[in-house]
Amino acid sequence: MYSSPTDWVPETFEPTRRLLVPRASASQTGSHRSTGSSLSALLSTLIPIFVVASVLLVIFLLLRKRLDRVYGPRTYLGVLDKDERTPKQSAGFLGWTKEYRQLTDEFVLGHSSLDNYLFLRLFKIMMMFCFVGCIITWPVLFPVNATDGGGESGLDILSFSNVNSPARYYAHCFIAWIFLGFVMYVITRESLFYAYLRQAYFLSPYVTSLISAKTVLFVDVPEHYRDEENLRHIFPNTRHIWLVCDPEDLEDMIEEREDAANKLETGEIKLIQDYVKKKGSIFNIDEDDRPTHKLKPLIGMKVDTIDWSRSELLRLIPAVAKKQAEKRSRKSAKLSAVFIEFETMRDAQAAFQQVSHQMPFHLTPKDLGMKPEQVIWKNLRKPFWLVKLIAAISTAFVAFLCIFWTIPVAFIGVLTNVNYLTDRLPWLSFINDIPSAILGVVTGLLPVLLLTILMKLVPIICSALARQFEPTMGAVQLKTQSWYFAFEVIQVFLVTTFSSGASAVVTQIVNDPTGAPQLLAKNLPKASNFYISYFVLKGLLTAMLQLLNVMPLIFALFLGKILDKTPKKMYNRYVTLSGIGWGSFYPKYTNLGVIALAYSCIAPLVLGFATVGFGLLYLGFRYNILFTLGTQVDTQGRAYARALQQLTVGIYLSEFCLIGLFVIGSSGSTLSVGPLVLMIIFTLGTVIWHFQVRSALSRHTTTLPSDLLAEEYCRGPVDDDGEKGHVELHDANGNIKKLDSEESSRSAQYQVPRSADPPPPPSGLFGKIKAFIFPSEFASAAVLSKYILSPHLSEPVRPYTSVEREEAYLNPALTAATPVVWLARDQYGLSRREVDDSRSQVGEGLEITDEDAWFDQDAKIQWNERDLKRTPLWEDKPDY
Structure with missing residues (x-):
């Protein structure tokens, strides 16, 4: 027998082995251990x-x-x-x-x-x-x-x-x-x-009604083609063109504006919260109780947070608005990138696959179907050689x-x-x-x-x-x-x-x-x-x-x-x-x-x-x-x-x-x-x-086939300028045909060509095996579209407003609004006074409110979680 734990060693080399066997004698040291993982x-x-x-x-x-x-x-x-x-x-x-x-x-x-x-x-x-x-x-x-x-x-x-x-x-x-x-x-x-x-x-x-579905991003655009007229000459079936401008220092100005708005909000909340905790009246706020911060870490000058934020917003709000207007003008400098929305998905697919310029690395189609919020705008400024x-x-x-x-x-x-x-x-x-x-x-x-x-x-x-x-x-x-x-x-x-x-x-x-x-x-x-x-x-x-x-x-x-x-x-x-x-x-x-x-x-x-x-x-x-x-x-x-x-x-x-x-x-x-x-x-x-x-x-997993793009259906208008309540069919030649109500109902079920109804997927174990073995017959685009896709996808997105369409693929710096300053209301009326003071000192362009949020008796913030659409931050954003 072996009397101590040191006389035992793991039996194999595997990382999962744990079973122990007697230690080999000195003469066996280094010999192969053949016992395996248990x-x-x-x-x-x-x-x-x-x-x-x-x-x-x-x-x-x-x-x-x-x-x-x-x-x-x-x-x-x-x-x-x-x-x-x-x-x-x-x-x-x-x-x-x-x-x-x-x-x-x-x-x-x-x-x-x-x-x-x-x-x-x-x-x-x-x-x-x-x-x-x-x-x-x-x-x-x-x-x-x-x-x-x-x-x-x-x-x-x-x-x-x-x-x-x-x-x-x-x-x-x-x-x-x-x-x-x-x-x-x-x-x-x-x-x-x-x-x-x-x-x-x-x-x-649902997808075909999105602006992004018919929008192509082109990069490395030559100087000559950074113009709508010249672009429409080589891409005739375009609906909208967004030239990408150089925001220069506008992004820094917007960052400063957001920082000032955030400091105003946190400063006001701290002031009101401290006041509620003390349960005092509005004429006993000491200067020492007001929030402060340093303009630079450690060595910066200490300033009153609320006053400083209001003065910064007073300066930055009109300055940013002016700069945004300048950048949105046709005269502003344009970068070598452009977003082009085409009339149909067929046109967009064709433009994405074709060679657009005689020189390599010029006017290159980079992406199709990307949504605006997915774009990394800073990289659009870089020339192709740097990329x-x-x-x-x-x-x-x-x-x-x-x-x-x-x-x-x-x-x-x-x-x-x-x-x-x-x-x-x-x-x-x-x-x-x-x-x-x-x-x-x-x-x-x-x-x-x-x-x-x-x-x-x-x-x-x-x-x-x-x-x-x-x-x-x-x-x-x-x-x-x-x-x-x-x-x-x-x-x-x-x-x-x-x-x-x-x-x-x-x-x-x-x-x-x-x-x-x-x-x-x-x-x-x-x-x-x-x-x-x-x-x-x-x-x-x-x-x-x-x-x-x-x-x-x-x-x-x-x-x-x-x-x-x-x-x-x-x-x-x-x-x-x-x-x-x-x-x-x-x-x-x-x-x-x-x-x-x-x-x-x-x-x-x-x-x-x-x-x-x-x-x-x-x-x-x-x-x-x-x-x-x-x-x-x-x-x-x-x-x-x-x-x-x-x-x-x-x-x-x-x-x-x-x-x-x-x-x-x-x-x-x-x-x-x-x-x-x-x-x-x-x-x-x-x-x-x-x-x-x-x-x-490879091509079938990156592009859509032409036979399915020969006819495109779209229920209802795609923006507020169109006629409401009809269904349009875009044929291969770009012609538009209105469908009657019966055809409308059928087109809402599935989108692929409807020359014949596809067979339903077979049921039961053997049916599923059959469907697995023959995907071309029982898992075709027509079958999946009619029997698998949710009814949610059979309805288009809500109509776009003219402003939403105009701003879809603009650099966010050109459209960014001043952040809403949202305070919590207190029972003593301090929040109302602060809202009025901020509005009067900053003026037009600042949205500040204390609606739908409040301080409870313990000075903790509460807000209306179950009715989000009533909050000041709610926006009915379009789905691009």
Whole structure:
């Protein structure tokens, strides 16, 4: 027997192992330990995750009904149109789950956004191919791997590392053919589905009535074409042109005006609040009680905040108004960018695809369908050569970051097996004295958490770089997605995998360097155990954190009470729904799909945990997208299309791993030549498939086809100048035809050509399988438009006023109004006096009020949360 804990060591190198075996004798030090990761070792990592997740779930269930704004703002928030809101949750948890189940993902498509709908669909797709992968791989590969007597134990007998006979490689080869072929079909099918859905969505009456749907952004406009007449000469079917002017110092003036207005508001609120707390009368306010601030930090002169703010507003309001009028004139300097709204979507699509100027990099169509609030105006000032230079430098820096980040990520990989380095590094011998439970957490759970925290910095850096040259927020997210995905694959997957496998056998490699390839081939499949923990951590904890809605919860309970000291700040936080950052979210979860695919045929157990992980992620994000999230950035679904293409990296990695293992693991046996050749042939077929799919569908996922654009329908007028109540049809020649009421009713149902009614999607299990196999027939644009799109999308947006149309794509600096100063009313009348004093001292142009907000008896600010349209900040903003 062994009398002390120091006589026991972990039995394998895996980051999930916990089972202990007797310490080897001195003569055995450095010898290969062949025992594998056990179920108990896996559980010792998973149990803390389940405990934490359970606590988070209990907290969510306790708080869900008490904090409507955190856990269900879309069920009641008045700034949302009634058609955009989610049905209110039932009082009980069982009732809530029943209603929750009745809400389909198509509800998200019609009442949230295309991006949100497709983000959820990605989890469903990855969950599906992982589940099908279990059905395909487990019945064959588990017995093939487990019965070959490769010397492994525990969970490792289920992986490729337990296979000794090269003849069994045929099983891995043909299962890879079947499963990876299925994944390729799913990617092809989903690319088709996205193309059809995009066609149906962007041809719906709601989208076609938007100004943005027919507006193209051109950059690098030559001096000669910074004129409406010259632009209309080359683009004859234009409806409106917005030349982009150089705001020069106007933006700084507006910033100063907003700073003065905000200081006036906070100063007045503080004055009134202090007064209410003292319960005094209006003739006993001391000068010492008035709020003050320094014009410069520390060394600046101290001034009375209210008086200074009023004097600044008196100076800035007319100065900004004058400057705005000058900049909106035709004589103002124009930048090399222009927004052009065309008469029809057909015209806009044609202009977006054609070459507009004889010289490269001139009059370049950069984006179509971007909304004004998504434009990064500062980047429109930069010449094309500077944009190209910044983009090149940023890309090079991200590449450098991939290499630099290898050091800390590799350290995390080593940490998973640090106790195995004690053979060669005596100064690490203290690790052998660490209790097994603590060592298990340090080498299993801690690396996963450290890696998660470390990787959160990367998308922030990538997004900041992309903001320096991309013209729209959507383009920023797509660029971040491309960079961050490459980073995730390299660092989270490849570096961690190889560093974990190499560190596990470092002693043996030092003793026998010539055996390194065989050792790595034997041990790399075992590194999949790290990702079992990773899938559970990502799936379970992320899902629970999504339900708990941590940041809004923290602001609702703590930070909001500290930071939000004015009615305006309370209002803005209350009505703003946070959104998902596609550039940072997609790569993290697409990389999980890549990992699952890469290990699918060499460690198929990963597919089971991946199925559970993706299912949990789907449920967590589905709840938030239905009840709490809005859409901050619109990529028009392009992030989903890019994620589908990025999943092919997992197919290639799986094939390369099998090819490498067939070469290394066989030790030159002729029995492995057949599987090796077959796998190479399949890989070449994958390259051909990938090229053909991208070539055939690339245009369909970025533009709309001409046959669907031949006829465009639009219900009612698109602005206040048109005749009301009719439906217009724009044919291919631009002619307008009014439709009767019966045709109007039919056109509201779906937008694509109606020569024949499309067949309804088949029902039942076999019907769904049939629809999945034949998307061109049962998931065409006509079918999706008629049977899937929400009725909300069958109605156009409200008519635009002439002012709204005129100002749609003007630089916000040219149209920004003076901020409303919103005070809270007190029972003593001080707020009314301050409102009158500010109006009289500042004069015309300042809107200040104390309506719909008040101080209660405890001098705390209250405001009318349930009738938002009555608040002074409410605006009926158009949807562009």
